[in-house]
Amino acid sequence: MRRIGFVLSEGYSPMGFAVSTAFEMANMSAVARGEPAAYALDFLSEQGGPVRTSQGFEVMTTAPSDARYDLLVFGASMDEASPATVDFVRRVAGQARRLAAPCLGAFVLAAAGLLDGRRVTTHWVRARELQQRYPAVKVEEDRIFIADGHVWTSAGMSAGIDLALALIEEDLGMEAARAVARKLVLYHRRAGGQSQFSSLLELEPTSDRIQKVLTFARRNLAGRLGVEDLAGVANLSPRQFSRAFHAETGQSPAKAVENLRLEVARALMEDTGHSIDAVARETGFADRDRMRRAFLRAFGQPPQVIRRQARGRAFLPESEMEDA
Secondary structure: OEEEEEEOOOOEOHHHHHHHHHHHHHHHHHHHOOOOOOEEEEEEOOOOEEEEEOOOOEEEEEOOOOOOEEEEEEOOEOOOOOHHHHHHHHHHHHHEEEEEEOOOHHHHHHHOOOOOOOEEOOOHHHHHHHHHHOOOOEEOOOOOEEEEOOEEEEOOOOHHHHHHHHHHHHHHOHHHHHHHHHHOOOOOOOOOOOOOOOHHHHHOOOOHHHHHHHHHHHHOOOOOOOHHHHHHHHOOOHHHHHHHHHHHHOOOHHHHHHHHHHHHHHHHHHHOOOOHHHHHHHOOOOOHHHHHHHHHHHHOOOHHHHHHHHHOOOOOOHHHHOOO
């Protein structure tokens, strides 16, 4: 059984408990299959006892023992970490095989010197501040989560769920992570390289009809998504649909679909080992040349260069070098 410690400090945001819930759901799924629970969960603080959250209620914690942890999760606090808290974090971090810091938890790890030289992310609102305050840290503000060695960081607190699902997948396999996602009523785990800025959010349609179309498109990227197809989902004529779509989103249907495809294709390039041809098929670009042209228009770089940069590789397979 893997032991996980959730390290809390004064001002801890209750939203962070969603991360622990993912591991709780993994235990429930294992027990339902007749298997032993996969994780033992501890809530820790420097002194033990009650810790007041940012919403005013208290959570009972224990002081760390000499136990070894498979994972320590440093929760995001709305308050600035005190020097004593930073010293405590520095000491306890040595007891774990892996460290994770959802959202603003990255600040306390950075203050403890545990992120120096590492690629990390945090909530986009504070990402530049993190970089300015800790220049030895390599902050990538437009990422859902990042794993650099044994240290995992994530963007806003809801992205901590994506981070937890990725850790569960690493520990227990893809099917276990999918089972947890279903229990949490999540459509899927977002890839770590996915942008914090969702194309669906940026479009901001005002009607349920257009939102329904966008949701359909996002779930069927590999299929045909012409104006006629999307108009059918909206129960409008193609002409009516095109006018309504542009009025609500400021984009044409074709442009919006391409942006959705680009978002998912980039995430797949950065976070999976799928070939370029497979990514092109899965995201509806049909072939690698069409996807390459779309990447160049949107990002100024071809897909394989973006993959290389994301993974820090010095080279690519010869089969992909030809398009670089």
